[in-house]
Amino acid sequence: MKARNVFITGASSGIGKATAYKFAEYGDNLILCARRKENLNEIAQDIKNKWRSHVHIYELDVTNYEDVSSVVKDLEDKDIKIDILVNNAGLASGLDKFQDSSIEDIEKMINTNLKGLIYVTRKVIEQMAGENSGHIINMGSTAGIYAYEKAAVYCASKAAVKTLSDGIRIDIIDKDIKITTIQPGIVQTDFSEVRFHGDSERAEGVYKGIEALQPEDIADVVLYVANQPKRVQITDVTIMANQQGTGFNIYRK
Numbered sequence: 001m002k003a004r005n006v007f008i009t010g011a012s013s014g015i016g017k018a019t020a021y022k023f024a025e026y027g028d029n030l031i032l033c034a035r036r037k038e039n040l041n042e043i044a045q046d047i048k049n050k051w052r053s054h055v056h057i058y059e060l061d062v063t064n065y066e067d068v069s070s071v072v073k074d075l076e077d078k079d080i081k082i083d084i085l086v087n088n089a090g091l092a093s094g095l096d097k098f099q100d101s102s103i104e105d106i107e108k109m110i111n112t113n114l115k116g117l118i119y120v121t122r123k124v125i126e127q128m129a130g131e132n133s134g135h136i137i138n139m140g141s142t143a144g145i146y147a148y149e150k151a152a153v154y155c156a157s158k159a160a161v162k163t164l165s166d167g168i169r170i171d172i173i174d175k176d177i178k179i180t181t182i183q184p185g186i187v188q189t190d191f192s193e194v195r196f197h198g199d200s201e202r203a204e205g206v207y208k209g210i211e212a213l214q215p216e217d218i219a220d221v222v223l224y225v226a227n228q229p230k231r232v233q234i235t236d237v238t239i240m241a242n243q244q245g246t247g248f249n250i251y252r253k
């Protein structure tokens, strides 16, 4: 089977990084983006040592439309067609009641989780539509299904990812392009450390007493979704930890 070109945003850690390794192991080529280029360099080198994947890396802040456009243009200039886009870059910033939350945190979440995802998708889908093929896999969250306290804006941004995916699927119905929303529950990554602005002790507490999902568990599902026959479009997948009932309803031992 021909190697596909898989474009992953937020590939410098967590779920995005694990997804890069899964596709590389499967035999696909990678385009990895994030702000932390040194992490991407290390990941690319390690992957190239292990498998035969071609790996391109781009330092990219998805909230900057000009930069998103120039990365996509650079790929076009190199005649690299994106077969699969994994819109994974995202974050929660702060855990506060809405009335106490800072505008900086609110804007960071909306700009990254929603506007950034829209910027990347809007650029990449032009090329996919021209080719009449492609698969866009968007990282939502159980937070987009079940709102939880002190996370109104994060939950809203992830609900928007799901609704946006559904809307795009309708608009692109006449093309052979698939749209999938992945909705993970609690996954042990740097997510909580980012949310708590670097407070690692507080972040560790999030994963105490529960066997959280690992980034590889989500990467497995992303690869599964991407490996279906042409006729099969998996629209949504929700994956929770065993002791998780809703996004924030967790049984701790």
Ligand SMILES: NC(=O)c1ccc[n+]([C@@H]2O[C@H](COP(=O)([O-])OP(=O)(O)OC[C@H]3O[C@@H](n4cnc5c(N)ncnc54)[C@H](OP(=O)(O)O)[C@@H]3O)[C@@H](O)[C@H]2O)c1
Residues within 6 Å of the ligand: 009, 010, 011, 012, 013, 014, 015, 016, 033, 034, 035, 036, 037, 039, 060, 061, 062, 063, 088, 089, 090, 091, 092, 112, 116, 139, 140, 141, 142, 183, 184, 185, 186, 187, 188, 189, 190, 191, 192, 194, 215
């Ligand atoms: N962990 C969970 O429990 C969980 C649950 C449901 C959904 N999710 C979602 O899964 C996705 C990945 O999160 P994770 O858990 O793997 O956390 P993570 O380890 O903190 O990874 C987040 C990734 O997003 C990238 N990123 C953040 N802002 C960016 C920006 N402006 N431009 C480009 N890249 C940016 C980060 O890279 P740089 O910092 O290098 O830019 C990093 O690679 C997110 O969308 C998150 O909302 C996570």
